[in-house]
Amino acid sequence: MRTYGRSDKLKSVQYAVRGPVAEKANQMEQQGIEVLKLNIGNPAPFGFRAPQNIVDEMKANIEDNEGYSHSKGLPDTRQAIYEYALKKNLPNVNVDEIFTGNGASELITMTLNALLNPGDEVLVPAPDYPLWTGSVTLAGGTPVHYLCDEKSDWMPDIEDIKSKINSNTVGIVVINPNNPTGAIYPDEVLQQIADLATEHGLILFSDEIYDRILMDGYEHKSLATFAPDAFTLTFGGLSKSHMMCGFRIGWLILCGKRDHVKDYIAGLTVLASMRLCSNVPAQTVVRHCLEDKSELEAMLLPGGRLYEQRKVVMEGIKDIAGMSVVYPHGAFYCFPKLDERFNIHDDQQFALDMLEQAHVLVTHGTGFNWPNPDHFRIVMLPDTETLAAAMKNIGSFLDGYRQK
Ligand SMILES: Cc1ncc(COP(=O)(O)O)c(C=O)c1O
Numbered sequence: 001m002r003t004y005g006r007s008d009k010l011k012s013v014q015y016a017v018r019g020p021v022a023e024k025a026n027q028m029e030q031q032g033i034e035v036l037k038l039n040i041g042n043p044a045p046f047g048f049r050a051p052q053n054i055v056d057e058m059k060a061n062i063e064d065n066e067g068y069s070h071s072k073g074l075p076d077t078r079q080a081i082y083e084y085a086l087k088k089n090l091p092n093v094n095v096d097e098i099f100t101g102n103g104a105s106e107l108i109t110m111t112l113n114a115l116l117n118p119g120d121e122v123l124v125p126a127p128d129y130p131l132w133t134g135s136v137t138l139a140g141g142t143p144v145h146y147l148c149d150e151k152s153d154w155m156p157d158i159e160d161i162k163s164k165i166n167s168n169t170v171g172i173v174v175i176n177p178n179n180p181t182g183a184i185y186p187d188e189v190l191q192q193i194a195d196l197a198t199e200h201g202l203i204l205f206s207d208e209i210y211d212r213i214l215m216d217g218y219e220h221k222s223l224a225t226f227a228p229d230a231f232t233l234t235f236g237g238l239s240k241s242h243m244m245c246g247f248r249i250g251w252l253i254l255c256g257k258r259d260h261v262k263d264y265i266a267g268l269t270v271l272a273s274m275r276l277c278s279n280v281p282a283q284t285v286v287r288h289c290l291e292d293k294s295e296l297e298a299m300l301l302p303g304g305r306l307y308e309q310r311k312v313v314m315e316g317i318k319d320i321a322g323m324s325v326v327y328p329h330g331a332f333y334c335f336p337k338l339d340e341r342f343n344i345h346d347d348q349q350f351a352l353d354m355l356e357q358a359h360v361l362v363t364h365g366t367g368f369n370w371p372n373p374d375h376f377r378i379v380m381l382p383d384t385e386t387l388a389a390a391m392k393n394i395g396s397f398l399d400g401y402r403q404k
Contacts, residue, residue: 013134016367021351025361036390038378039361041179041332043243046381048305050244051295054285058247061284069280071273073100073251080287081236081251088211088221090255091228097254097265100278100286104209104235104250109135110275111205111233111252114267115170116141122205123164123172125156127335127368127375129179129207144169145369150337153326154181158192165196171203172196174223177210180335180368180377182328184218187226194227201260204232209250210331212241215300215307218329224255232256238286240331241294249282306332309380309387316391320398332380335365339374343403347373350403358397360390 017040025035037045049055072078078098085093101107108131116122116139124132126145136143144164147157161172174193176185197204206223214220224232237250254265299306310328317325317336325336344350347364350373355361365375380387 009138009140013137014367015130015134016348017130017363019348019363019367021348021355021364022361024352025355028355028359033359035355035359035361036382036386036393037361038380038382038387038390039363041240041379041381042245043240043381044246046386047383048243048381050242050247051292054242054244054289057288058281058285062281065280065284067280069100069277069283071275071277072096072098072269073278074280074283077283077286080290081253084236084290085234085253085255089225090222090232090234090253091224092257093253093255099252099268099272100283101237101250101252102248102275102278103239103245104207104237104252105131106248106275106278107235107250107252108132108205108207109138110271111268112136112139112141114271115139115203115264119168120170121164121166121168122170123161124369125173125175125178127180127365127370128173129175130368132173132175132205132207133369141170142168143369145371146172148178148181148183150326154178154183154335155185155189156193158189158196161193161196165200165202169200169202171205173205173207175207176223177208177213177220177330179210179331180333180363181326182331182333182335183326184214184220184330187221190221190223190226194223194230197227197230197232202230203261203264204230204256206232206234208234208236210240211236212294212296213300213306213332214330215310216329220330224253227256230256231258231261238282238289241296242289243296244282247282248279249286250278251286305383306380308384309382310334312384312387313378313380313391316388316395320391320395322398323394334378334380335368335370335375336378337375338398342398342401344373345403347376351376353401353403354394354397358393360393360397 239245351364
């Protein structure tokens with residue numbers, strides 16, 4: 001019998017967040033073992049709910065929104081995103097070049113598919129949110145990883161970016177606030193990346209899905225505001241700011257210089273048309289969400305859930321010998337480091353060992369395209385008790401752990 005395998009395009013594509021370790025956790029749960037899951041940025045299972053008034057509004061709108069919308073989105077939804085873009089000072093934006101998507105994810109794959117040819121290189125951060133590396137590969141391009149440097153609080157290493165730009169480079173991906181490190185980039189860093197893109201005529205892909213998840217008085221500035229003379233694609237959405245990732249609503253805003261990318265934009269429009277449109281009922285609440293203060297804001301202040309959960313994780317890590325972390329100020333992740341005493345050479349095996357022995361599920365660092373097997377990501381969404389229990393289990397597991 002003829003057998004069928006995955007396509008060659010998929011051969012070097014991975015998404016470890018839902019990979020074999022997570023699969024093993026599911027099996028353990030089916031056997032009745034309780035697993036503390038710190039692996040996935042999905043707020044709903046941890047008791048975070050979308051704001052009730054927004055859910056009610058969507059319910060009320062459902063019957064009038066059964067059909068396809070314009071492939072880029074409903075006019076008023078795009079107008080609301082346009083107004084948000086103006087508030088964030090994005091340069092040279094127009095309503096016709098705003099696209100809604102079934103999450104930012106769909107738009108990330110679409111924008112790369114519309115652009116890349118074999119041989120094209122895209123600079124992607126290491127560590128990254130692995131959809132970026134996977135999507136560049138799937139679109140036929142080559143991801144080239146630039147270092148985000150733990151020694152400088154996970155800031156992109158500008159010299160490393162510079163050294164990797166060549167005649168095949170077409171774009172730079174920036175994730176700010178960052179998943180998995182929780183870093184928020186200051187003006188100087190954004191300006192330097194913007195200047196490199198402008199100087200070399202590169203396209204900027206700015207993933208800003210966490211732009212409203214900021215703590216400790218940090219403000220978010222969009223990369224595009226530093227690059228009026230480059231072409232920037234800015235990605236956003238409601239998945240995280242309004243805890244509604246299951247409703248699948250995100251957007252893409254094109255801005256900056258366009259003359260040199262007209263055909264690319266036409267290609268993107270073809271792809272947007274082919275997928276017909278994004279979830280229409282979810283589009284109808286975008287205006288309300290963008291105009292309202294996010295309910296999340298209170299959770300990010302002292303006493304708020306996300307703030308206190310981070311505190312538990314940070315204090316837990318401080319008490320574990322051999323583990324350290326750069327303090328995260330944005331999103332809801334941290335990316336701790338494990339020192340040499342653990343002798344880790346296979347970090348997926350490390351995550352499996354931790355799952356089996358401590359019943360804690362995390363995602364190993366190489367799953368985020370981090371080059372060394374010495375990190376893992378913690379999702380800080382569970383409540384403080386769960387996180388405290390998980391940190392205690394991780395501490396006991398690591399005490400004496402050494403990979404053979
Ligand atoms: C950095 C980053 N970008 C994009 C996404 C996908 O967001 P969406 O739910 O809008 O597809 C995620 C989801 O975790 C993310 O962490």
